[in-house]
Amino acid sequence: MALAATLLHNAYFCGRCCRYKALQPFLGPLLSDPVSKAYSSYRRPGSQPEKKSTWQNVDLSFKKSIEVLKTQLSMLKEETKDHLIGPGGQSLSHYLLEQTRVVWEFRSQEDLNKWIISSDVEIGGKSEVYLKLGRNNQAAMLYGTLNTEVPRDGETKYSGYCSMRAKPLVGSFARKKYYDWSNFNCLYLRVRGDGRPWMVNIYTDPYFSHQKDDLYNYFMFTRGGPYWEEIKIPFSKFFLSSRGRVQDDQHPVWLDKISTLGFTIGDKVNGPFQLEIDFIGLLNDRAHTEEFAYETYEKNPPL
């Protein structure tokens, strides 16, 4: 026990002085240096170098904390008022009779700030993606260049994707909130694309981390013409995937706890892309009676 403690103590100082000793990989997690990673100091080509730790960014100003508390309490007051009115802040009759709802529309920079764009730059790729307001502030334009060149880091095999994802809803005191789309059965988008296929992703934010990569996907094929098109995607068509792999055991998406919606382009074609989105809404199509588009078969049927 004392020997182990002495070894660790020496290893800590050795680790601080010289990073390249052979003992370093074995004692990596035991060293308490905040800058070093657990097992290696390799940084992926696209990722930003670590600057300050999270705790070093905390601003302990009393005045600011009062302001934050006031903001959060006013948000809580609004939530309580909405709770008294009815589901989703609307009266019950409104909720029951609702057939359409616009969830996101792009008319100002504030609307754009509700979305995050990302591309394969984070894994060392060379695609570019930008988001701006379209002409007359009537739509959002997601544009950029797709580049399928694989980063030369020895472990990445594929590259070339760009995506736009909605930020999750946040309630008062940084609590997670979710969308309740259970009253609807179709996703309704007014878009003008360039003919390239997109993938629409729905994330339901599971509670446990082993399901954090679960995503419900479906495709959106754009026409590319000068005319706007209104695409209707039933929720029954979305299939379950995890880390990009379509799962054998398929389930329909449960719409009572939706976290985010996203669009991804990854059609393996190098070149520019452009997608204009007017609004993203929901539709309760009374004529759509399909519950789930995919049949599931027993994987090991009894003989």
Added chain:
Amino acid sequence: MNPYAKLILTLSLLLGTTITISSNHWMMAWTGLEINTLAIIPLISKSHHPRAIEAAIKYFLVQATASALILFSSMTNAWFTGQWDITQLTNPPSCLLLTTAIAIKLGLTPFHFWFPEVLQGSSLITAMLLSTMMKLPPTTILFLTSHSLNPTLLTIMAITSVALGGWMGLNQTQTRKVLAFSSISHLGWMTIIIIYNPKLTLLAFYLYILITSSIFLTMNTTKTLKLPTLLTSWTKAPMLNTTLMLTLLSLAGLPPLTGFLPKWLIIQELIKQEMTTTAMIISMLSLLGLFFYLRLAYCSTITLPPNPSNKMKQWLTKKPTNTPISILTSLSISLLPLSPMILTIT
């Protein structure tokens, strides 16, 4: 599910419940609780939907924690008093710990957060089992140890359960979550009277099981998982929807339906114990619950929707109305005139 597996799980549920109910030793009570927990897990996760798996994991973690606390409380008591009898829990820290553990098991506030999520992830029949049968062992332990429990903590948990059950259930659009919050609210009513008249708790519990089972079975027949589906469920079974409205009002505690009986007796007992303020508070807080029961009744029976159902075959139900539903519904609605007889039994 494989019928043999289903049989083993069902028998395990019955075994676990029986072991806990009939036990005198804390170890046997704990064993029964654990058997119950393990047996219900495959039933919750039967559909293998990610949300069902999530519900099963949440249920397991919560129940395992509560069982461990029960065991720890009994071990502490055995350390100080030298015996393991369930009815002889005398060490004050053990009593406090057991109160907390039972609250976690049952889903009393502030340990109620898991219950709506677990019910939402399960099928309607499993949700019914979770609300009724799985509450029987912890309620029995509550009954057996009622004289040892911490009264202040219990009263606070009971009042907050009624309050939070009513408040959180106000805007729910999913029927399983509504019934989960209804369960939390009813647990508050059961818990508030356990110190003074434990038999009233059992009466309230049995009547709650009766009414809730009929509601769950009715919703299972019409496959109602959310409020808009409830609007158009009258097309499948009109009479069943009418009786659903009456059953919901019975659960709300409106006279002259069955559900009025436990509430009336509990209020009477609280007033006898000079807890008039408490009785008034929980009665007023129950109005929140009445609001959402009325909302469910409004959706199911009182209004006609302007739209037809989305289902292809509106009149065809997989399970036609069967005998258990008719018996349970009849009892849920019309048992109040038999209250003198019920009072003599309890």
